[in-house]
Amino acid sequence: MTVTASSGSPRVSPQLYDTLPLSSVRQAEQQDRFPDGGELDTLITFFRSGNDRLEAARLLASNAESIVARAANRIFVGGTPLSFLEEPLSTGEVSAKDATPLAADQVAFQDSVRTFTGTESSGSKGNFLSRLLQGNDDGDVRIVLPTGFTAISVAKYGPGNMRKSVRDLGWFLRYVGYALVAGDPSILAVNTRGLRDLLEKGCSLLATNVALQEMRAASAALLGDRPEARRLTIECFDVLLKELAVPTPSTRQKLGSSVRQGLQLPAIYALASETAQRFEMRSGLSGAEKAEIVRAAYRQVFERDIAKGYSQTPCEVEASQLVQGKLSMREFIRALGKSKEYRTQFYGRFVNSRVVELAYRHFLGRGISSLEEFRKAFSIVSNQGLNGLVDVLINGAEYAQTFGEETVPYLRDLGEEAQESAGWGSNRRLFRFSAPFESAPQYITLYAAYRQPLGDQHVYGGGNDPIGNQYGAIFPSATASVSTRPAPFGYDTRRLLVSNGLTQPGQMDSPQFRSSRPRRLGPKIVRLQQIATGGNSIPRRAGQPSIRGTESSTQAVIKAVYVQVLGNTGYATKRVESAENRLENGDINLREFIRLVARSSPFRRRYWEGLYITKAIEVMHRRLLGRPTFGRWEIDALFDTAARQGFYGLVDALINSPEFSECFGDDTVPYERFITPKDLTSRRAPTWKEQLNLEAQIEFNLRTRPELKSGNSFKTPGDITPRNLQSKANSSIENWVRSEPLRKSDSRESSIALTKPGSTTDNQKQPTWAAKVSFKGSASPEVPGARLSRALDSQAGAGFASKIGITSWVELKPPFTEDELKYAVEETYRQLLNFIPFEGERLTSAESKLRNLDINLSEFIEAVAMSDTFQQRLSRIAPLRVAPAASLALLGRTAIPSEVAEFLKTRAEEGQRQAITNLMKRRNPSDCNRLLQVKLSSFSGRTPFSSLKKMRGEQILAPTQLTTGSQLEALVFPSSTESSRSKFNSKRSQPTSKQTFVVPIQEGQKSGLVNALQTKDASGFSRRAGISPSIQLKAPFTEDELQIAITETYRQLLNRIPLDNERLDTAESQLRNMDVDLSGFVQSIAMSEAFQNRLFSMSPLRAAAAAGLALLGRASTPAEVSEFLITRARDGQQQATLYFLNKRKQEEANDVPQIKGMTTSSGQDQATIIRTSMLYRGNAGLNPPMDSPL
Missing domain, CATH: 1.10.3130.20 (Phycobilisome linker domain)
Structure with a gap:
């Protein structure tokens, strides 16, 4: 059994023999024209002689035993050959009074058949030698004894071989009758080709030849008064004799390759196939014949005769050169593939996947055989366009070996060559006449379905039912679009069922499975409580249970039966009142009442008459036994019961089953015991589920409830009282909650001290802050000098330039x-x-x-x-x-x-x-x-200040105040050297800045930073860190540091921690042994199938953005996106990934990739920061626009 989808197996049963009507119209059908006069005359003659041929076949069937006996007596001696016949050969033999009068010599046949060793009739006197040498007056059926022929002794040959030989002679004669009816002897060639070797090994080929000649002579004598039937019969026997003389032909080989398996086709299948007509351009052909070959090329490439149907003649110059012999057919096909008409019809309207499929049909006459072949062709059409694909297909060795230079390509259908089982259904659909009108690709979707597990559905496929029960065959619907495929489940495959609250159901279909009862949270069990009353009150019911005094409980049980069996509480016109009265009186038990309800007309109309059999069985199984069917074997058994005994027999089979007795007995209402996984999924209410964070820590932060201030203003009944609203005055302060109180000290000194490394001791913890509401503004302290920069004139040399919109x-x-x-x-x-x-x-x-x-x-x-x-x-x-x-x-x-x-x-x-x-x-x-x-401003943003300084040189204003040493020491932000290792600790660290800012401070004057730090809400807080600081892995390192680096690298590139079977064990071992550095490990993950599949699932622009964000830590620039897409289309996605890996700086070889594009740094413009924040969906101290960065 397979758990992935298959290509489908459409029922293709090609006729393995030819008939006269088919052979007459086949050429007209292949040439897309009406039958001509000669073909119509052939059909007229065939249908007019139909009665004669049928009568001749009937005569041969009626006299089959006599004909076979004459042939067997000729080649066997020492016994009665026909006595070894297991069953009569004369199928449909007429009675004696209605029998056709036999010829005179046939009367002698009857006597010789039964008394070969006894006395012979007067008409057949003589010994074996005289019978052997006797001739026939007809010259066309004269028996010619081959050299070396000797009669076969029955005793030496054996009973088993005799039975087989007599049976084979009867088969030969039967196939001759088939050929007479078909009007064509091809059925004989198909079934006789290759029997020479078999007859030589197990029998005598010479004896078979003599027997067939004898049967030919006997059949010709029998049909002496029907010349046309006699002629056809003799031709059929001649075909038999000719095919037995031909040795077994070799099979047709189809060479394989590294991506395609080699196949072989037996010769008899090739002989029986309906071969496509070949058109070959030769110099000696007439003008009409050459014009017909040109039209055949049009039909193959454009799938229809566009010259006749649409008056279109593409490539007229090339067609003229082809007729004159200046151009080969191969080059003419190439010109048609590159023509404007072909580009319009088969390239512009389809996606590249469908273009590749149609091109293989038009130029190679087959479908795509493997996924690797599709990938190669898809890459060619993506990089080189339609012309490149046509050149590759026509210049290939397959085209040269199959069609050569002068043959028009043709469809290589069944019998032309061996066909792969993979893609069988797609090949059938590609060869249809409606293939140009189907725009959806067939092969790539099939190859994708090969790698995906099947959906949860019924064993007989999906259906159009809107509920969770998928019951089987897919029927066409005008309102429902069914996309499920039939599942290739085997006969013995069992469905997966989910217990509906049962207590340890155990193995499927076991005694524990059938006797399991539901738990407290499972379905409610409804039983009929019966009371034994004895025989004093009602003598005729002595000892039987009674339900007197429990009428209310009985009505509840009856209602439960209606709900379970009928699906509702039972309307007044649909209730079975007589059965209800009998149940209340104790005449029947609950099991019989359920049977009567199930056999009622409401149940029959709802669950039998309006449904097909498979669906009806499934519904009745759920209603009466409380579970879906196990699989095909159970459905087939119930289907056979329904076919033999009908609806009532099916109901009785379910209620009388041992499972019903063990599960429900005689006093329990059936309940739903098992459901399918799809039922469970559809019954769950869609709710929002928060993602589980395994690294989160519980923080107990106590906070006093805010008290609303009562105003002294006069209030009237018309005033509105705000409730559950935060105070507007304290909203910015109350959004931050402290984990522990701070020491009371000077706000300036404490704030600046928290920014220095090593300012805290082991016994003193830094207070942490957590935001309780979303914050869209900048939560970081103001950059020193920012107000001064904003105060400068935008047009001055020291300020920022205006937006770039200049042409x-x-x-x-x-x-x-x-x-x-x-x-x-x-x-x-x-x-x-x-x-x-x-x-x-x-x-x-x-x-x-x-x-x-x-x-x-x-x-x-x-x-x-x-x-x-x-x-x-x-x-x-x-x-x-x-x-x-x-x-x-x-x-x-x-x-x-x-x-x-x-x-x-x-x-x-x-x-x-x-x-x-x-x-x-x-x-x-x-x-x-x-x-x-x-140039749009959205891509360049504002000119960086460093660039303006370099461009304008001395125009930048110098600072007016110098900074003293004490002031410089007090206002220096710490570097990130000490905090770079903090990631290896389990606690969350404070984000630090990598730059050092110096601001001049005068006496009595405070900078913007100091003013910001003196506020209540900024006394030592840090904005919640959305991005972790950098992680470095330098030798020597511990195992914990290694695991942290590996985990963070997986999370950065794959957005998840892979499973054990998905991890790159080899790359991790090389990193642990220091055979590669961290950048080599990052490259291994980037080249892995998991990362590449993640990019393949995105659109091209999204893939470029995702790759840049994962590998560079920032949004890609438009130039980088363009280079990524060009490299991906030209050299593949892995080479495009290498392009981003090569852009990583050398000093980051031991750094884990992280998001770096959301902080302002040298060489990074504002547009990159905005696009990075939009991709990361973080706030990054910005208010980015809501449109897409791409």
Whole structure:
């Protein structure tokens, strides 16, 4: 049994023989035309002679024993061969009075059959030699004895071999009758090819040849008055004789490879298949025949005759060259695959996965055989486009070996070659006529389903039922979309059932399983309490139980029966009142009452008449026995009972079963004992579940309840009294709760002391603070000098520059290098088309002219703007947005209202291309070698202060005050050298800054930092650390430090701690033995399947962002995202991951990757901090915008 999905097994039963009607219309069907006159005449003749052929077959069947006896008497001596016949050969033999009169020699056959060793009839006198040498007057059926033939002795041959030989002769004659009815002897060739070796080993091939000649002569004599039937019969026996003379052909081999298994196809299957018609272009063919071959190529590549159906003739020039012999069929197929019509029909409308599947059907005539083959083709179509995929398929060795240079590709269906069982259902769907209209990929979804376990469903597949019971076959529905597949469960497979509150149910279908009772929280058991009254009151019921005096409890039991069996309390018109009265009077027990309710018409209408058998069995099983069925074997047994005994027999079988007796007995109402896992899932109410944090610690922080201040103002009944509201005045202070009181001291000294390393002792703990409500503002102390920076003029040299929205450009002036040319061309494509096109889509002519200085950059931009790709892009935009989009792409700015009006007017009157031309004329002549661009502020943010200082040099204002030594010592933030190891401790550490800030302080003047630290809410608090400090692993290290580093690395890259079987044991051992450093261990995890699958499950842009956040600790820049996507498409995802790994700094080789992009540091702009905070969903002291960073 398999637990993953299969490709499905559609019922494909190809006819293993040919008939005259099929062979007559097959060629017309393959050529997509109506039958011609000759084919119709053949069909007319076949149907007109149908009665004669049927009568001839009936005559052969009626006289089968006589014909076989004549052949057996010819090759066997010393006994009666027909006495070894186990069953009569004459199926459908007529009675004596209705029998067809036999020929004169047939009368002699009857006597010779039964009395071969006794006296012979007068018509058949002579010894064995005379019978052996007797001839026949008909020349076409004259018996020719082969050289070396000798008769076989019955005694030496043995009874077992005699029975087999006589049976085989009867089979030969029976297949001749089949061939007569079919009008074609192919059924004989299929079933006789390969018997030569078998007959030579177990019998005599010469004797079989003589026996068939004798049967041919006897059948021809029998059909002497039917010339056409006689001719067909002789042809059939000739085919038998010819096939027995041919040795067993070798099997057809299909070579394997490293990703595909080798297969072989027996010759008889190839012979019996419906072979596809071959079309081969040759120089000696007529013009009509060559035109038909060209149409066959159209039918193969486009799946229909587009020349006849749609009057389309793609590649007319190549077709003319093909007819003239200047072009091979292989190159013509290549031209069709690269044509505009093929690109429109089979490339532009589908995703790349479906494009690969259809291309294999069109150019190789088969489906995809393996996942590796699909990955290779998908990579080609993603990197090189459709033209690259067509070239790879046609240039391959498989195409050359199968079709060669002049043969039109054909579908390699059943019988053409051996077929893989994997992907069987997808191959069947790909060969359908409706394949071009199915846009969903078949193979990649199938390969994905191979790796996923099956859903919890019924053993006979999914259904359309809206409730938890999935009952079996999938029926088409106009309102329900069924996506489940039939599960490949075996016959002996048992379903998994969940106990519904039972006490130790034990093994399935065991005595403990059947006698288990529910616990207190399980289903309620309802029993009928019966009282024994003896025989004094009612003599006829002496000793039987009575229920007198318990009428209320009896009605409760009856209601419970209706709820369990019918599903409701029982309406007045659906209650079985007579059975209720008999139960109350004690005439029947509760078990019989349940039987009568189950046999009632309401139960039958609800659970039998409106359902198919499998579903009805499942529902009745749940209602009467309280559990689902175990599997197919139980369903099949009940299905057989329903087929033989009907509805009432099925009800009796369930109630009379031993399981009902042991579980419920005669006094218990059935209850639900077991359910399926899907039932359990669907019955659970959807609730919010908080994620379990195993590292959390309980903190008991006592807090006094805030008292509302009572005002002295006059209150009236119309006033609103606020309740359960926090005081607005104390909201910023009350949001922070202290774990223990602080010592009363100078606020300035205590606050600054807490920032110094080593300022606390072992006996004194630092007070910790925890936020009880969400805080969206900046919770960290103000940076020294921040107010001064904000106070500076934004336009001054010492301040910050304004937002960057100034127009920029890419300039390309001759002479230029190849790199400069490539950069300008790619930027032009990216600005106008929003992507870099494939090689087959690039404007190679315009690029060559630009490279040769025949045109300038402005003319190249105009050539790209006039291309179909840019025009189609504008055509898909709303009219009012076309002019701004075109102006932004070509002029680097948005269009003014007058330009928009002129653009729309020109577009409506003269077309869109003329409007683009007029827009290009608005460019300044000085911009002929420039690509005008607009840099958005969302990507560059504000210019860093360090960059402005470097650009403007001496313009930055010098500080007016110098800092004294005592002031400097008092206001220095500690470095992170001491706190870098604090992560290895179990306690949470205070986040520290890695920079040192110095602020000048005058006498009597306090800085912004000191003012912030003097407030009540800032006296020693630290904002809740959302990001852990850095972790370093340098040799020598302890095992605890190693485990912490490994755990944090897994959590950073995989977002979870992997299971034991998912851990990289080899990489961990190398790190423990110091064979690799921590950066090598990070690279091993990044290259692992778990991390790669995590990236594969995301969209490309999300994958780039996730990889940058995990490996670099920050959001990726647009340039890094672009490089990641290009490397991923060209070299694969692992090489793209290496690109991010190489960007890690050398000094971080022993650091665990962590989120670093949410703190301001040198070389890191504000846009990166905002995007990192949006990805991490942290606050980071910012208020990031809500739109996506990508």
